[in-house]
Amino acid sequence: xxxxxxxxxxxxxxxxxxxxxxxxxxxxxxxxxxxxxxxxxxxxxxxxxxxxxxxxxxxxxxxxxxxxxxxxxxxxxxxxxxxxxxxxxxxxxxxxxxxxxxxxxxxxxxxxxxx
Amino acid sequence: xxxxxxxxxxxxxxxxxxxxxxxxxxxxxxxxxxxxxxxxxxxxxxxxxxxxxxxxxxxxxxxxxxxxxxxxxxxxxxxxxxxxxxxxxxxxxxxxxxxxxxxxxxxxxxxxxxxxx
Numbered sequence: 475x476x477x478x479x480x481x482x483x484x485x486x487x488x489x490x491x492x493x494x495x496x497x498x499x500x501x502x503x504x505x506x507x508x509x510x511x512x513x514x515x516x517x518x519x520x521x522x523x524x525x526x527x528x529x530x531x532x533x534x535x536x537x538x539x540x541x542x543x544x545x546x547x548x549x550x551x552x553x554x555x556x557x558x559x560x561x562x563x564x565x566x567x568x569x570x571x572x573x574x575x576x577x578x579x580x581x582x583x584x585x586x587x588x589x
Numbered sequence: 590x591x592x593x594x595x596x597x598x599x600x601x602x603x604x605x606x607x608x609x610x611x612x613x614x615x616x617x618x619x620x621x622x623x624x625x626x627x628x629x630x631x632x633x634x635x636x637x638x639x640x641x642x643x644x645x646x647x648x649x650x651x652x653x654x655x656x657x658x659x660x661x662x663x664x665x666x667x668x669x670x671x672x673x674x675x676x677x678x679x680x681x682x683x684x685x686x687x688x689x690x691x692x693x694x695x696x697x698x699x700x701x702x703x704x705x706x
């Protein structure tokens with residue numbers, strides 16, 4: 475069974491540029507999460523979806539960050555006008571709510587450096 | 590506000606020793622506590638978890654001890670191996686005991702474990 479797939483693995487930007495990260499969750503998983511992991515810190519939830527609906531985006535900086543999951547499968551996280559403070563690894567995770575184990579399956583992440 | 594705290598920040602043990610990683614939390618509503626293991630360049634992976642209705646959970650060399658009254662838990666890694674060298678994250682969420690776990694995890698900053706052969 476394929477795991478969570480993310481691309482690109484790395485991105486280097488100048489401040490003010492935009493970037494999009496793509497995530498393909500495990501097949502059959504209805505819940506998808508985007509976490510931000512700054513260097514030497516734990517992951518911090520940005521947004522999560524159940525199917526195509528946003529369940530919680532309260533930690534998503536809405537002025538520059540956006541996330542969609544239009545068909546309830548793949549998802550895209552976009553950062554517009556990136557800042558140096560956005561430098562971090564962006565992790566996508568998925569789970570199946572019906573299993574009720576609480577277990578999240580993470581991808582390898584997309585490492586963003588903003589110069 | 591750091592709702593989940595971990596200590597020490599880093600820990601070095603010799604192969605065969607028991608490593609003890611500590612975690613504390615503030616939110617009394619948290620009832621599900623997973624520990625995730627992360628190797629460099631990889632995403633975190635679930636290692637072991639516990640619900641707040643239990644005070645101990647074992648899985649092979651890994652054991653969680655949980656103290657609800659003090660809002661503390663610890664991960665014990667017995668017979669540590671060099672392959673256990675990684676960053677360990679304590680996390681917490683709500684709804685685990687009621688069957689309504691959202692999977693919305695709050696993570697600590699992590700403990701970097703190094704096991705010397």
